[in-house]
Amino acid sequence: MKRTLATLFVVIFLSMTGKSQVKIDFEISFIEPQAHYAEVEMNISGLLKDYVDIKMPVWAPGSYLVREFAKSVEGFSATAAGKNLRFEKVSKNAWRIYSSKAKNLKINYRVYAFETSVRTAFITDSHAFLSSTGIFMYPEGLLKSPSTVTIKPFKTWSKVSTGLEPVVGKPFTYTAANFDILFDSPIEVGNQDIFEFTASGVKHEVAMFGGGNYDKERLKVDMAKVVEQATAIYGENPNKHYTFIVHNFTAGGGGLEHLNSTVLGASKNGYSTEKGYKGFLELVAHEYHHLWNVKRLRPIALGPFDYDNENYTTNLWVAEGFTSYFENKFMLRAGFKTLLETAQALVTNIATVSNTPGSKIQSAAEASYDAWIKNYRPNENSGNTSISYYSKGEVIGTLMDLEIANATKGAKSLDNVMHDMYAAYYKKLGRGYTDAEFKAMVEKISGIDFTEFWKKYINGTDAIEYEKYFGYAGIKVLDDNAGKNAPYLGIASKKVEGKMMVSSVSRNSAAWDGGLNFNDELVSVDGLPIDSALERMPVIATHKVGDQITVTIKRDGVSQDVKLILKANPNLKLVATLDESATDAQLRVRKAVFN
Numbered sequence: 001m002k003r004t005l006a007t008l009f010v011v012i013f014l015s016m017t018g019k020s021q022v023k024i025d026f027e028i029s030f031i032e033p034q035a036h037y038a039e040v041e042m043n044i045s046g047l048l049k050d051y052v053d054i055k056m057p058v059w060a061p062g063s064y065l066v067r068e069f070a071k072s073v074e075g076f077s078a079t080a081a082g083k084n085l086r087f088e089k090v091s092k093n094a095w096r097i098y099s100s101k102a103k104n105l106k107i108n109y110r111v112y113a114f115e116t117s118v119r120t121a122f123i124t125d126s127h128a129f130l131s132s133t134g135i136f137m138y139p140e141g142l143l144k145s146p147s148t149v150t151i152k153p154f155k156t157w158s159k160v161s162t163g164l165e166p167v168v169g170k171p172f173t174y175t176a177a178n179f180d181i182l183f184d185s186p187i188e189v190g191n192q193d194i195f196e197f198t199a200s201g202v203k204h205e206v207a208m209f210g211g212g213n214y215d216k217e218r219l220k221v222d223m224a225k226v227v228e229q230a231t232a233i234y235g236e237n238p239n240k241h242y243t244f245i246v247h248n249f250t251a252g253g254g255g256l257e258h259l260n261s262t263v264l265g266a267s268k269n270g271y272s273t274e275k276g277y278k279g280f281l282e283l284v285a286h287e288y289h290h291l292w293n294v295k296r297l298r299p300i301a302l303g304p305f306d307y308d309n310e311n312y313t314t315n316l317w318v319a320e321g322f323t324s325y326f327e328n329k330f331m332l333r334a335g336f337k338t339l340l341e342t343a344q345a346l347v348t349n350i351a352t353v354s355n356t357p358g359s360k361i362q363s364a365a366e367a368s369y370d371a372w373i374k375n376y377r378p379n380e381n382s383g384n385t386s387i388s389y390y391s392k393g394e395v396i397g398t399l400m401d402l403e404i405a406n407a408t409k410g411a412k413s414l415d416n417v418m419h420d421m422y423a424a425y426y427k428k429l430g431r432g433y434t435d436a437e438f439k440a441m442v443e444k445i446s447g448i449d450f451t452e453f454w455k456k457y458i459n460g461t462d463a464i465e466y467e468k469y470f471g472y473a474g475i476k477v478l479d480d481n482a483g484k485n486a487p488y489l490g491i492a493s494k495k496v497e498g499k500m501m502v503s504s505v506s507r508n509s510a511a512w513d514g515g516l517n518f519n520d521e522l523v524s525v526d527g528l529p530i531d532s533a534l535e536r537m538p539v540i541a542t543h544k545v546g547d548q549i550t551v552t553i554k555r556d557g558v559s560q561d562v563k564l565i566l567k568a569n570p571n572l573k574l575v576a577t578l579d580e581s582a583t584d585a586q587l588r589v590r591k592a593v594f595n
């Protein structure tokens with residue numbers, strides 16, 4: 001279609017008026033950080049409207065839960081030329097200001113921030129972590145507007161770390177080209193320990209809050225290796241600079257990805273153990289890979305975002321699951337894990353998924369779509385009714401990679417799918433992909449039909465054919481539980497104030513059939529007191545499948561006996577070994593997947 005003169009005029013006219021002339025400046029200061037408050041001032045000029053709705057997002061992209069950030073806002077006010085403006089709440093997260101075509105609007109509010117997670121703001125007298133969707137508001141209809149942010153650190157603080165672009169000559173002042181970028185750029189303010197390294201031609205800043213037993217020099221070398229392995233898949237690193245904000249707590253964990261930064265939760269004393277250190281590098285690998293997978297190469301529903309509502313996608317098994325899968329490949333390629341350790345980690349994950357009863361109820365696509373109400377809102381029955389799109393997605397990545405390598409005799413792998421999807425959808429088309437487009441790319445790279453694969457593993461809940469897929473690569477997988485017929489109860493329990501309480505009951509187990517409940521207090525089994533995990537008490541192993549045991553419980557304070565007929569342990573315990581007599585064809589597949 002050709003563009004007519006009339007439409008051209010409209011385009012020019014629109015670009016000369018209204019939206020492009022609106023200027024938005026934020027200033028964040030801290031009067032009472034010890035009470036966990038940030039003071040926000042927002043100046044908007046050039047709006048010239050009768051009224052404007054100022055809104056706060058209800059969720060943080062990457063964390064699929066409506067968190068209602070507006071609940072922490074207080075003291076909202078608006079003025080123009082020094083005069084108070086009338087305003088009213090028009091929804092849970094929107095304030096309508098009757099601005100009477102005022103040229104300059106000043107909005108003030110305070111935010112209470114005291115939730116220690118990677119996706120929520122928290123402020124104390126020692127630092128402020130500003131998770132942007134819970135701090136900044138936007139004028140309705142103006143998400144594409146640029147803004148500036150000036151941080152006024154509390155008097156005892158001296159540093160700001162963020163992925164936002166600094167304004168030269170203005171300390172602690174940054175620009176965001178639009179609100180998607182602002183909302184995707186968390187800010188750490190305080191006295192964090194900062195170190196830098198360059199990898200793949202990009203300057204990386206690491207901002208450590210909370211102290212810890214980390215070795216900076218070792219981290220610089222090893223984090224650079226992770227960066228280089230991730231960049232190698234996509235052939236380019238699209239950022240000018242990248243910021244790691246690391247929160248070190250006694251028992252920390254988790255991470256949240258952003259366009260050119262990430263927030264990581266770490267255990268401050270965990271860096272000195274091999275397990276803790278590699279666990280941190282795996283977290284780095286996961287969140288760093290997201291700068292491509294989900295932030296740029298993304299399901300079509302995940303951007304531009306609707307900040308008012310849930311954003312539904314069936315593809316989190318790619319966005320999260322494949323990111324988890326590639327952690328394994330990056331750790332192997334960077335030399336932090338061996339081939340056998342990698343294969344074992346992948347089959348252990350397959351066992352975890354298979355042993356979760358919900359894996360037979362909910363597909364990977366359904367788990368993704370319902371993330372908002374299931375994965376992010378778990379309860380005691382979650383394991384029976386749902387499956388994590390992280391772990392099932394990692395299984396899908398494992399099988400798909402092996403299938404592609406086998407179909408192409410080792411010439412291609414899942415790496416090629418990720419590379420070509422990024423080139424086709426992010427770089428060329430500038431949009432997200434649909435599920436059908438992802439499948440089409442897998443079929444193009446592999447040269448084979450994946451309809452059955454999609455039916456079984458993505459939209460279905462079929463048993464995982466691990467022997468077949470690992471066999472392609474000459475890796476044997478055995479079930480160490482096979483044939484053992486070990487008696488099994490099917491409960492998890494935990495000690496609460498000295499009492500052993502049932503924390504979950506597994507579907508179709510002895511405990512499920514016999515009617516043990518979540519939160520029953522486990523008192524005794526066949527007269528023996530229960531003071532540890534009932535499932536692992538020696539008395540259980542003295543029985544055989546089909547025996548009846550009597551468990552005395554207290555339910556709401558009332559004692560009663562529950563009779564349970566023991567069933568066989570249905571769980572897999574998978575063990576991987578490398579086949580020493582693997583054929584050349586198998587070794588080619590092995591090399592393509594585990595190089």
Ligand SMILES: [Zn+2]
Pocket residue numbers: 257286287290319320323
């Ligand atoms: Zn992730």
